Amino acid sequence: MSYLALYRMFRPTTLEGLVRQEHIVRILKNQIETGRVGHAYLFCGPRGTGKTSTAKIFAKSINCEKPVNGSPCGKCETCKALADPSNLDITEIDAASNNGVNEMRDLREKVQYPPVSAKYKVYIIDEVHMLSDSAFNALLKTLEEPPRHAVFILATTEPHKLPATILSRCMRFDFKLIPQKDLEQHLKSVFDKVGREYEDSAVSAIARAGAGSVRDSLSIADSCLSYSKGKLTYKDVTEVLGSADFYEIAKFGENIFKGDVSTALTETEKIISSGKSVGVLVKDLLNFINQCSIAAVCKNASDVLNLPEEMFSEISRIAKDARGDRILRVAEIFAALETDIRYSVSPRILLETAVVKASVIEADKDISALVSRIEALERKLSGMKSVPVAERNVSSVNRAEQTIGAKPEPVAYDEKEPPFEEIPTEAFAAKKISSENVNVMSDGQRGKAFGYFLRALRQNAKNGVLFTMCQDLMSQFEGDKLVLTTESEVIYRSLNREEHYKSIRAAMEKVGVQDFEIRLKGKEKDGADAVIESLKKNFPSTEMEIK
Numbered sequence: 001m002s003y004l005a006l007y008r009m010f011r012p013t014t015l016e017g018l019v020r021q022e023h024i025v026r027i028l029k030n031q032i033e034t035g036r037v038g039h040a041y042l043f044c045g046p047r048g049t050g051k052t053s054t055a056k057i058f059a060k061s062i063n064c065e066k067p068v069n070g071s072p073c074g075k076c077e078t079c080k081a082l083a084d085p086s087n088l089d090i091t092e093i094d095a096a097s098n099n100g101v102n103e104m105r106d107l108r109e110k111v112q113y114p115p116v117s118a119k120y121k122v123y124i125i126d127e128v129h130m131l132s133d134s135a136f137n138a139l140l141k142t143l144e145e146p147p148r149h150a151v152f153i154l155a156t157t158e159p160h161k162l163p164a165t166i167l168s169r170c171m172r173f174d175f176k177l178i179p180q181k182d183l184e185q186h187l188k189s190v191f192d193k194v195g196r197e198y199e200d201s202a203v204s205a206i207a208r209a210g211a212g213s214v215r216d217s218l219s220i221a222d223s224c225l226s227y228s229k230g231k232l233t234y235k236d237v238t239e240v241l242g243s244a245d246f247y248e249i250a251k252f253g254e255n256i257f258k259g260d261v262s263t264a265l266t267e268t269e270k271i272i273s274s275g276k277s278v279g280v281l282v283k284d285l286l287n288f289i290n291q292c293s294i295a296a297v298c299k300n301a302s303d304v305l306n307l308p309e310e311m312f313s314e315i316s317r318i319a320k321d322a323r324g325d326r327i328l329r330v331a332e333i334f335a336a337l338e339t340d341i342r343y344s345v346s347p348r349i350l351l352e353t354a355v356v357k358a359s360v361i362e363a364d365k366d367i368s369a370l371v372s373r374i375e376a377l378e379r380k381l382s383g384m385k386s387v388p389v390a391e392r393n394v395s396s397v398n399r400a401e402q403t404i405g406a407k408p409e410p411v412a413y414d415e416k417e418p419p420f421e422e423i424p425t426e427a428f429a430a431k432k433i434s435s436e437n438v439n440v441m442s443d444g445q446r447g448k449a450f451g452y453f454l455r456a457l458r459q460n461a462k463n464g465v466l467f468t469m470c471q472d473l474m475s476q477f478e479g480d481k482l483v484l485t486t487e488s489e490v491i492y493r494s495l496n497r498e499e500h501y502k503s504i505r506a507a508m509e510k511v512g513v514q515d516f517e518i519r520l521k522g523k524e525k526d527g528a529d530a531v532i533e534s535l536k537k538n539f540p541s542t543e544m545e546i547k
Helices: 022-034 051-061 077-082 101-110 133-144 180-194 200-210 214-227 234-241 246-258 261-273 278-297 301-305 309-321 324-343 347-359 367-382 396-404 443-460 464-471 489-495 498-510 527-538
Strands: 040-044 090-094 121-126 150-156 171-174 431-433 436-438 474-478 481-486 516-520
Touching (some): 051 150, 101 133, 200 214, 200 234, 214 234, 246 261, 246 278, 246 309, 246 324, 278 309, 278 324, 278 347, 301 309, 324 347, 367 464, 443 464, 443 474, 443 481, 464 489, 481 489, 489 516, 498 516
Parallel strands (some): 040 150, 040 171, 121 150
Antiparallel strands (some): 431 436, 474 481
């Protein structure tokens, strides 16, 4: 006898043999036991979850003379007759290759004939969403009012493609993806039956690759058993799947989190040179990043990830050293990359660009990257300790708000650091003209105003975050007004808070700048607004009408 694939060899023959899907099994059992069998069923769900197998079991069960717990006994005359492949009482139709109106008309004519050796004549139409519109119309009336001896079971992975008129005439059952733990138990039972030894980590890797599909998991297991003649190891599975070794991916991801772009690019070259495709590498890296995020925020991460102890320890170590916002940003970058490489003729260039972008946070203008830069500067200025990842499990924007709006922390400076040169206040002292304080300085003096402002702010302010934010401001004079501009709306709102604005105003007054404004780039006043504001300022007692 020719070799049978594992998914065919271990196809369930009873409802108890189905992996999970308890909600469906319970309903079908009750219908068989009570005799309340419907005329049309729709089995829908992801591939490899047991739709066709359930349809075949159910077709035999409703015809069995003495069903056992809702499953066919396999011993009665009817079960023996239905086991014969030439029996026509159970007909399986592939709608992908028989999707025309003529096939459905032929079915409509044949359904009128009673079954030969069974109680019901069952039609299983697989991939029913492939039928044409005219074929659906030809099937519609028969599906609504079939002969009493006819039962239709439609199976599909895409129920949204079925017409509403078909959906409304069927009893719908949604099959769910199989949890990884159940897939592992099923795979272990299969390996035990075929007499092969295995490592638990190898079984876990196969189950993860199966992604909730029993058939996919068994197909991968079949390839793995053929690859190795001895004990099935984790390394064997990674070789068959074409994925990178776990520890290579872990080292790769750790260097990205640390910002070591040189080592990260070296690891990229090493993994790709070993024959791994860019798509598989990105998929493996995303899976690793996801595991790190779970390990960082979940108390029961070990149960959720269900990984071997040594692998979980490595992930926990890396996640503990990484910051939560960095993990989130790296995940966003590579998730976008996974989509982009599908349409690119140079996926390797996109990968290396993403590695640099994820590693060098200075080149990333995203809010979470800005938060990371602020934190790095804050720690450098104040010497404060890093906050644990679990305490910073918030979104990027919220984290930015918390960082920028935090209570002022004392700034500790190095005692060996040379003191600032004395600020020549008199060079910037404002003169009073018409009872209005304005900045009257030479162009050379104005060029130094922003630098002296930062020095005054650093000397007087106890808030290291405020000084860090002001460092990135752009400055220029508009007439006698010093305008400070930022591109970040978060920073703009923070600088205009009362406590921050007071500190800025005090530093400005120390250097003699008494007329200043903080603006958000892109929302500057146009020329007309500036003229109107100037007129109102110079002629406060004059009534103006703006048209």
